[in-house]
Amino acid sequence: MSIKTSLSVLASSVIIASCSSLDVNHADGREPALIPQEFFNGKLCADGVVRDRSGAAIRHFNAVLYGSWNDLGEGTLDEVFYFYDEPGASPVEETRVWTFSPVTTEEGTALQASAGDVPEPTLMRWAGNAISMSYTLRYGEPGDTIDLHMDDWMFQVADGVVVNETRMSKFGLHVGQILLVMRKVPESHSCL
Template sequence: MKPQAHPTLILWVLASLLMLAGCASPSLEDYRNRQPVLVPDQFFTGELSARGVVKDFSGEVIRTFDADISASWTDEGVGTLDEVFRFDDGEVQTRTWTLTPVAEGYRAEAGDVVEPGLMQWQGNAIHMNYVLRVPYGDGTLDVRMDDWMYLVTPDTLINETTMSKWGIDVGEIVLVIQKK
């Protein structure tokens, strides 16, 4: 008779692997000395354009899009990013971000963001993690967005976002944002 693993042992091994995978994530500290330096209220100012792809859980590109972003800041340091996304299937989405200064960076809120994010940055990188409510079938789905942005030239930023539900990666968004 073949011995079988105890269910508790299997769960413990899976939990350990998930924790180890989480430890392998990059840290903002890793980008502290990278150039060019990314300062949100300097890059996200004026008119910007973006082009990108949406990938499913397997990495297959399922949509493409372009976007226009109009960004401004108040004298108190509060930022507004008005975004208009146009997808290849004809769908148009809008989102208005409000970036409010807090001790750790910016509190990032938008109408379809059900759990606001904290935008932090060092060197050439920004990290933000939040929950976005997205249309899905006849309803909506709340998806965790793990957002990393990297300034590669003073006018060009690459944005990679991992989408997950219940801790499982369900897709990815990759886009390039450029100052106009």
């Protein structure tokens, strides 16, 4: 197969994949309902893995999240991740702070979501037991970063328990995946 033919097939695959994206409304009516202002309020624990494009787990992590909301419906979610890259090594700590503001779109109510390592604000949409966000994550240290497209899906599978799958891509090509479980916990609970 020639390089020109290979590039045409690759471009077609990327276009088809982008056209077939799932809409969050497919989950409308599914229970238990996942409402961001309720689930992301208070303390949460998360545990997960990062997989490379072949599916191999290359990192695992624990996280502590704190969410809060004001009377205007604006929210903050503080995330502290502890990544374990090498057996026996100390964890690598990474933080992110999301801010949320309510907005009205043609599809209905959504939240505009912003974070320091997300160069452009994105929309968080939800229906039934699902939340969807699609955004660019600028990962790495200043002067040595990579922009990854994140296609983020969350599903509440039981009261206070959410499964999160994030597909990562670069230039339209799949490069990895993050799988994690988040659960609401009392303030006194230790996540680590």
